Amino acid sequence: MKAVEVRELVKDYGSFRAIKGISFDVGEGEIFGLIGPNGAGKTTALRVIATLLQITSGSVTVFGYELPKEAGRVREILSYLPEEAGAYRNLTGKEYLSFIARFFGEGEESQNIVQRGLEISNLGERINDKVDTYSKGMTRRLLVGRALMVNPRLAILDEPTSGLDVVNAQEVRRIINSSVEAGLAVLLSSHNMLEVEFLCHRIALIDGGRIVASGTAAELKKEYDARNIEEAFVKAIR
Amino acid sequence: MIRNIVKKEFKELFTLSTLLPVVVIAIVFGSVGQMIGNIGERIEEKPVIGVVNMDGGDFSEIAMSVLIERAEVIYDGSDAEEGLEKVREDNGVALLVIPENFSQNIYANHPGEMEIYWIMKGAGMMDSISSGVVEALIQAMNQEISRELIQQDSPVDPALVLNPTTRTETTFFKGKEIEGLSPSQLGNMLGSQSIVIPVVVMMLIIMAGTSVISSMGLEKENKTLETLLTLPVRRSHIVIGKIVGSALVGVIMAAIYMIGFLYYMRSFQISDINLADFGLTLGMHDYLLVGISLFVALLAGLSLCIVLGTFAKDYRSAQTLIFPTTALAMISMFIIMFKDFDTIPAVFRVLLFAIPFSHPMMAMRALMLDNYSLVIGGIGYAAVFTVIMIAVAVRIFNSDRLLTGSVRKRVALGKLVRGLQR
Numbered sequence: 106m107k108a109v110e111v112r113e114l115v116k117d118y119g120s121f122r123a124i125k126g127i128s129f130d131v132g133e134g135e136i137f138g139l140i141g142p143n144g145a146g147k148t149t150a151l152r153v154i155a156t157l158l159q160i161t162s163g164s165v166t167v168f169g170y171e172l173p174k175e176a177g178r179v180r181e182i183l184s185y186l187p188e189e190a191g192a193y194r195n196l197t198g199k200e201y202l203s204f205i206a207r208f209f210g211e212g213e214e215s216q217n218i219v220q221r222g223l224e225i226s227n228l229g230e231r232i233n234d235k236v237d238t239y240s241k242g243m244t245r246r247l248l249v250g251r252a253l254m255v256n257p258r259l260a261i262l263d264e265p266t267s268g269l270d271v272v273n274a275q276e277v278r279r280i281i282n283s284s285v286e287a288g289l290a291v292l293l294s295s296h297n298m299l300e301v302e303f304l305c306h307r308i309a310l311i312d313g314g315r316i317v318a319s320g321t322a323a324e325l326k327k328e329y330d331a332r333n334i335e336e337a338f339v340k341a342i343r
Numbered sequence: 344m345i346r347n348i349v350k351k352e353f354k355e356l357f358t359l360s361t362l363l364p365v366v367v368i369a370i371v372f373g374s375v376g377q378m379i380g381n382i383g384e385r386i387e388e389k390p391v392i393g394v395v396n397m398d399g400g401d402f403s404e405i406a407m408s409v410l411i412e413r414a415e416v417i418y419d420g421s422d423a424e425e426g427l428e429k430v431r432e433d434n435g436v437a438l439l440v441i442p443e444n445f446s447q448n449i450y451a452n453h454p455g456e457m458e459i460y461w462i463m464k465g466a467g468m469m470d471s472i473s474s475g476v477v478e479a480l481i482q483a484m485n486q487e488i489s490r491e492l493i494q495q496d497s498p499v500d501p502a503l504v505l506n507p508t509t510r511t512e513t514t515f516f517k518g519k520e521i522e523g524l525s526p527s528q529l530g531n532m533l534g535s536q537s538i539v540i541p542v543v544v545m546m547l548i549i550m551a552g553t554s555v556i557s558s559m560g561l562e563k564e565n566k567t568l569e570t571l572l573t574l575p576v577r578r579s580h581i582v583i584g585k586i587v588g589s590a591l592v593g594v595i596m597a598a599i600y601m602i603g604f605l606y607y608m609r610s611f612q613i614s615d616i617n618l619a620d621f622g623l624t625l626g627m628h629d630y631l632l633v634g635i636s637l638f639v640a641l642l643a644g645l646s647l648c649i650v651l652g653t654f655a656k657d658y659r660s661a662q663t664l665i666f667p668t669t670a671l672a673m674i675s676m677f678i679i680m681f682k683d684f685d686t687i688p689a690v691f692r693v694l695l696f697a698i699p700f701s702h703p704m705m706a707m708r709a710l711m712l713d714n715y716s717l718v719i720g721g722i723g724y725a726a727v728f729t730v731i732m733i734a735v736a737v738r739i740f741n742s743d744r745l746l747t748g749s750v751r752k753r754v755a756l757g758k759l760v761r762g763l764q765r
Contacts (some may be wrong), residue, residue: 118747155573158743177575185573191566208574251570 106169108259108290114163116149123149126163126312131259136281138305140338147294147316148188148263154292155185155261168258183329184257187269188264190248194237198228198247201236202254209255218254225280226250238261241268249277252285260284262293266300280302282311298335299301308334312342363666371674383739390476391435393418393426402455402488402507410439410485414477427460436473437461439481449488452500454509457481463516463526465683466533466708474526484508517712533708537721541676541704544640546600549698551641552648552668553594558585559652560661563614569746578740582733586645593641629710632718636703639725643699644668653739675701684709684717699725 116124124146129139134249139147154165156176165172167179199219206218223232226246236244240323240326245268252260265281266274281304285291293302301308302322309319318325318341322334331337392414396403410416416431418438426438440458449455459481466471470619488507492499514521514529521529562568625633648668655661675698678687684695684705695701702721710718739745 118743152569152746155569157569157746177577180573181575183573185569187566187569189566193567194565205570205574208576248570262582274699 106133107131107166108168109137109292110134110149110164110166111154112164114153114165114227115161116152116153116158117161122161123314124153127309127311127314127316128163129309129316129319131290131292133258133290134285135307136243136287136293136305138301138308139292139294139311140301140308140334141311142342145311147311149170149265150311151185151261151292151294155183156180157185175271182258183261184252184255184259185246185261186252186263186265188267192236192244192247192251197235198226198232198239198243199223201247202232202251205251206254218256221256222250222254225253227276242270245269246273246277249280252331253280253289257271257289259290259292260293264295264297265293266295266297274300287334291334298333298338302334310338310341318342361663366651367670368673369665371670371677372537374674388472388473388476389413389479390437391415391430391433392477392480393430393435393438395421395426395438395440397421397443398441400450402446402449402491403441405491406445406484409487410480410747413480413483423458423460430460430462435462437477449492449503449507450595451501452464454503454506455488457508457510458511459510459525461512461514461526463529465686466516466530467680467682467686469531470683470686471527474530478525478527481508481510481640484608489502513649519712519716522748524592524685530564533711538643538680540707541679543597544637544700544704545672545676547597547637547641548594548644548671548672549665550596551589552737553591553662553665554592554596555645555648556652556655556661556665557658559649560591560655560658560664563655564657572745579733582646582649582736582740586648586733589645589648625707625710629707632710632715632722633703633706636706636718636722636725638702639722639729640703643725643729643732644672646729646736647699649736650732650739653736653745667671671698672700674698675704679704696721696724699728 107130109129112128113126114124114128114324115122115126127150129137139150140247141147149158151190153160153172154167154212156172156179159173168182170177170178170182193199193204202219202222203215206215206222209215226232226249228243228246231239231243232247236247239247245266249265252262260281262281266277267315269277274307278300281291281293293301293305297337305322307319307321308325310325318337320328320329325334325337325341326332329337329340332341365529392410394407394410394416396407396419417433417435418426420426421440423440426440430436430438438460440460442456442458445455445457461474463474487505489504492504492507512523512525514524514526516526517528562571572578612663648665651664652661655664675695678691678695679701684692687695699721702718702725706718706721709715
């Protein structure tokens with residue numbers, strides 16, 4: 106079964122058409138990268154699949170559940186990490202993870218989820234401090250922990266390593282890869298082309314609300330006669 | 344240089360969101376003032392009274408001349424029942440009964456006894472003005488009698504000169520006959536409910552409302568809303584959870600505020616009359632109704648606030664969006680402080696009923712006077728209002744509007760909301 110199936114998706118904001126009929130699939134255990142310039146429609150596409158925005162036309166299914174009709178079922182199996190996400194400032198990191206975990210399980214199950222979150226976020230003793238005192242990088246690690254601790258079947262990650270230093274970014278990529286090995290499907294958006302090339306099994310280049318090219322990193326580089334994915338991206342959108 | 348900075352500051356600060364609350368508050372005060380009426384004019388108006396003079400002596404003649412000169416006497420006969428009916432029919436204030444031996448008693452160095460039957464229409468501050476004018480009239484009458492006593496050659500008891508008449512009073516108020524109490528005394532006793540309860544409810548609504556709107560603003564400012572909306576929880580549960588959480592915070596904050604306020608109000612309390620002695624008391628079921636009324640009004644206020652909160656872009660704009668709720672709570676508070684529900688014009692009565700927070704402000708007084716229909720009707724209305732507002736909030740939570748903050752440009756309300764957002 107496909108993790109995500111998007112068919113002729115159109116999304117309008119009033120009279121502005123942000124997405125102009127895009128189609129793509131994400132398989133189970135696959136990392137699919139959506140890359141494009143600012144305002145290309147990446148975040149809108151991710152938000153639609155994350156059940157946050159309504160569909161103007163076209164169809165989206167997540168593990169066979171149709172949006173928006175079965176949005177409740179989709180929310181049980183997905184985890185969404187927005188680009189500019191934050192956490193509740195007056196909670197400690199651990200309290201925040203516990204708050205989220207309680208939506209996915211009770212008692213021991215909830216505790217196990219929190220434990221996973223603690224391991225992924227790897228904030229040490231600082232996990233007991235209020236989120237308000239965290240640096241941007243620490244908050245991001247907490248949020249990555251939050252997103253992956255619930256063992257989602259689909260993770261939608263918008264700029265997952267945004268604000269992280271090289272070491273922490275590498276650690277997050279390692280965690281994403283290991284989760285994918287366990288069967289997780291990932292839909293990812295990033296401006297970091299190295300990250301995209303390193304992580305993604307397949308990539309779609311999106312510009313002006315349309316997918317202008319898609320394939321593996323090797324296929325795209327070959328198609329655009331580029332040395333790296335960044336060069337392919339620039340050539341694709343020109 | 345300075346001009347440039349002043350210009351920038353003015354443009355930053357003088358926005359629709361800062362201007363609108365001030366303009367609306369000014370309009371609210373103006374409207375409430377118009378509704379309440381001009382105090383000066385009302386004091387100068389001749390009070391409508393009835394007089395039953397069964398004495399015919401010198402002092403009753405003096406009394407009558409004062410009353411006729413300074414009041415509009417609509418009944419001057421000998422039947423108290425008939426006089427009372429006439430006063431009621433003509434929307435009068437009181438019936439004064441001067442008994443047979445009135446003058447004879449005064450000549451015998453005893454105060455002349457009078458009976459006053461008051462028709463009290465409302466217990467608001469402004470409702471007691473007409474009875475206050477009649478009180479002043481009786482004082483003037485006493486002064487004239489005292490002057491006559493002093494001018495007489497025969498010796499007179501100084502105590503009699505100071506107080507030439509005594510009175511027994513009966514007040515008819517909303518179907519209740521309260522003996523031994525004048526409208527001003529009754530008004531003073533009910534005054535604590537006229538001031539304290541509306542203030543308590545207003546503070547509760549504002550405190551809790553601010554919490555729920557701020558919570559929406561903070562969700563957006565802290566970028567936590569998107570995560571919350573992708574969690575496996577029904578949108579209606581998010582809305583209800585926010586309302587209940589904010590209600591708890593609001594209750595705690597209002598309670599702290601009110602402890603200080605009650606001590607402040609207690610310092611003004613001078614009446615030692617117990618309302619229960621006059622049958623003006625509440626039973627357990629009445630207190631239960633007051634509690635339900637307050638609870639439902641709080642939910643109604645919070646459900647309105649959460650709808651407004653969905654338009655908040657951040658914490659700052661959330662603080663501005665509380666304004667419509669504050670204005671409605673203040674309008675209710677002022678009207679109820681100054682007037683009784685039954686004595687305000689019909690248009691304002693509809694407006695007052697339509698504001699769900701006004702009902703607990705009126706509930707205690709209404710129940711004391713057995714006006715159950717107003718209280719139960721108010722609870723029903725506030726409950727329906729709450730359900731509608733929660734449905735609207737859930738609909739917004741299910742739409743793009745919560746994240747995009749888009750409000751249709753063509754709709755006038757949309758323009759207003761965008762102005763407040765800025």
